[in-house]
Every structure is written in structure tokens, then in C-alpha cells.
Amino acid sequence: MTQHTADDTDPMLRAVLRDVLGLDAARAAALGPNSGLFGALPELDSMAVAGLFTELEDRFGFMIDDDEVDGDLLETFGSLLAFTQAKRAAA
Amino acid sequence: MIARWPWAAGGGPSSEAALVFDRARAHRLLIVPPLFEEMNRTRRLLVETMRRLDAAGIDSMLPDLPGCNESLEPFAAQSLTRWRAAMAHAAQHFDVTHALAVRGGALILPAALPGWLYEPAKGASLLRQMLRARIVAAREQGIAEDSAGLIEQGRKHGLELAGYGFGAALIAELEEAVPPATGLREIRQGELEGGALWLRSEPDDNPQQAEALAQIIAREIAG
Structure with missing residues (x-):
């Protein structure tokens, strides 16, 4: 399913990024589909990546397997958003 | 200030450190810290909360877990059972009346103390x-x-x-x-407003959250 629906995943995901990485509201709001995450945000080290995925599981109610946790997923805000939406749809 | 509390490490008598605001008042709160890296990320929040509790007339004690912070014990020798026993020792030594367990601290909270679990973690x-x-x-x-x-x-x-x-x-x-199903009051992050500090990749502080946490405890400890 690639259809975009007006769900609340986008604002919820920005809230997770704010909480986990300590981004202020302006930086979180400025993230676009092509904004880099892993490798681009200095706050996002391996410990923060782990915290981010655990928090996504808690807030969205799905489980993420080890083999889903890779750098591609966190390349851009858009890729993480698409992943989160797909996981929610499948949950 | 830093106080010492007795704790038998290995064979001989020994002690561990605790940060305390102790003026021998009626309400005495043991703070059982979060575990591992979350301990470091929330340290400033907890110390700031203790300052505000002190101003509100409440004594508080934040012990080091054996194997952590200033402790001379090896971390590899630790277990939840050992930490739970250590926290019970600290509670007894400081003669506390209440406990606040933060995150994984809920897993090592001494039994039989009234108090709060702040976002308890499995x-x-x-x-x-x-x-x-x-x-x-x-x-x-x-x-x-x-x-x-x-x-x-x-x-x-x-x-x-x-x-x-x-x-x-x-x-x-x-x-x-x-976390124990003790019916202790659970404090949720939403009551403090703002993001949880243990999620941050770098330690941070937040005076507003410390104030909110201290107010909840000061209000409910009296009631």
C-alpha cells in the first residue's frame, strides 16, 4: 500500500525525534522528506538509534526486528516516515 | 552533601556514597536511580529535584548503586538482587519514610516503602x-x-x-x-511536560521538569 492517508504518523514521529534527540521545535518542524538523519544529525549515534527504535515500538505499538534496523531506514526523514507508516498499517 | 552508608562489599565491612539533603525532617525520601546509562542522563534532573524538595521541607537521599558512580565494587559482580538488597540497606540506614523509583529503579525498589514510580521500565x-x-x-x-x-x-x-x-x-x-505491582502511584512523563531526559543521547537538565516532579511529591507526601 503506497497510498498516503492523512494520519497522525508525521507529527508523532517528529515528537519522538524531539524527545529522543532533544531537537527543538523549529529543527523538528524543519525536517523534510529528504532531510538526512543518520550521519547528518550528530545527536543520532548508535545509542540514540536504539532509543529511537525502542520508543517507536512503545508509542506506535509495533515490533521492529533486528534485521529491519539498518542505516538505509534512517537515511532521511522521508524513509523513516514511510517505514513507520508501513509498520503501523501492518500492525 | 555526600554521606556514606554501610554496605558489605566482598568480605569486609565497606560503604557506598549517597547524595543527601538531610536535616532530620519528618518526610525522608529515598531516590532509587534509573539503571545504566539512564542513570547518567537523569542525574542532573534528580539532583535539581532534591534541591527543590529540600526547599519544600523534605529530606532526600540518592544512593550510588554498588558497582556504579563512585563505588569500588566491580560492575560485573552486580545483579538486581544485590542492588535491591543494597537499596534496602540504604533505606534502613537513612531511616526513610518514602521512596521514588525512577525507570529501572522500580526493579530494585525495597519492598514495603510507600511512594512513587516515575515511568517504571521493564x-x-x-x-x-x-x-x-x-x-x-x-x-x-x-x-x-x-x-x-x-x-x-x-x-x-x-x-x-x-x-x-x-x-x-x-x-x-x-x-x-x-516493576512491582504494589499499587504505588505511577508518575507519567506527561505530568512533567516535555520529553523524557533518559531518552536523550546526551545528558541534559530541565529545571521545569524538576520543579514539576518535586511539586507532585511535596503535594502527595503530605496527603
Whole structure:
């Protein structure tokens, strides 16, 4: 399913990024589909990546397997958003 | 100020440190800290909360867990059982009336103390997050690891996670540990406003959250 629906995943995901990485509201709001995450945000080290995925599981109610946790997923805000939406749809 | 409380390490008599605001007042609060890296990330929040509790007329004590902070004990020798016993010792030594357990601190809270659990965490969730951090870091170096294999290794021989050398006992206990179903009041992050500081990749502080936490405790300890 690639259809975009007006769900609340986008604002919820920005809230997770704010909480986990300590981004202020302006930086979180400025993230676009092509904004880099892993490798681009200095706050996002391996410990923060782990915290981010655990928090996504808690807030969205799905489980993420080890083999889903890779750098591609966190390349851009858009890729993480698409992943989160797909996981929610499948949950 | 820093106080010492008795704790038998190895064979001989020994002691561990605690940060205390102690003026021998009627309400005395033991703060059981979060575990592992979350301890460091919330330290400033907890110390600031203690200052505000002091101003509100409440004594508080924040003990080091054996094997952590200033402690001379090896981390690898620790377990939840040992930490729970240590917190019971500290509670008795400081003659506390209440306890505030933060996150994984809920897993080592001494029984029979009234008080609060601030966003209590399951052992399995804490473990999962540290395993994930290790897997991500290993992958960056081109090494493939998986949770199941690491846990298996950890149960038998202990495991290096988040910069700590976990003993086998601690790994095994964490897998099963859940916060006590004691009917203690649970404080949720939403009551403090703003993001949880233990989620941050770098330690931070937040005076507003400390104020909100101190106010909740000051209000409810009296009632």
C-alpha cells in the first residue's frame, strides 16, 4: 500500500525525534522528506538509534526486528516516515 | 552533601556514597536511580529535584548503586538482587519514610516503602535497547550480530553492553524483571511536560521538569 492517508504518523514521529534527540521545535518542524538523519544529525549515534527504535515500538505499538534496523531506514526523514507508516498499517 | 552508608562489599565491612539533603525532617525520601546509562542522563534532573524538595521541607537521599558512580565494587559482580538488597540497606540506614523509583529503579525498589514510580521500565525493554545499540554499532563496523545470539552468550558468560560489562546473573534477571505491582502511584512523563531526559543521547537538565516532579511529591507526601 503506497497510498498516503492523512494520519497522525508525521507529527508523532517528529515528537519522538524531539524527545529522543532533544531537537527543538523549529529543527523538528524543519525536517523534510529528504532531510538526512543518520550521519547528518550528530545527536543520532548508535545509542540514540536504539532509543529511537525502542520508543517507536512503545508509542506506535509495533515490533521492529533486528534485521529491519539498518542505516538505509534512517537515511532521511522521508524513509523513516514511510517505514513507520508501513509498520503501523501492518500492525 | 555526600554521606556514606554501610554496605558489605566482598568480605569486609565497606560503604557506598549517597547524595543527601538531610536535616532530620519528618518526610525522608529515598531516590532509587534509573539503571545504566539512564542513570547518567537523569542525574542532573534528580539532583535539581532534591534541591527543590529540600526547599519544600523534605529530606532526600540518592544512593550510588554498588558497582556504579563512585563505588569500588566491580560492575560485573552486580545483579538486581544485590542492588535491591543494597537499596534496602540504604533505606534502613537513612531511616526513610518514602521512596521514588525512577525507570529501572522500580526493579530494585525495597519492598514495603510507600511512594512513587516515575515511568517504571521493564528489564526486558532496557536490555532490548542496549542490545540494539550494540547491534547498530557493530553493523557500522561491518560485524553482524543478533539479539538472540547475544542474549544466549550473555546468559552463559556475561556481555558487554553500553560500555558496561554485564555479569550473567544481571542479564538473566533483567530478562524477567518487571516493576512491582504494589499499587504505588505511577508518575507519567506527561505530568512533567516535555520529553523524557533518559531518552536523550546526551545528558541534559530541565529545571521545569524538576520543579514539576518535586511539586507532585511535596503535594502527595503530605496527603
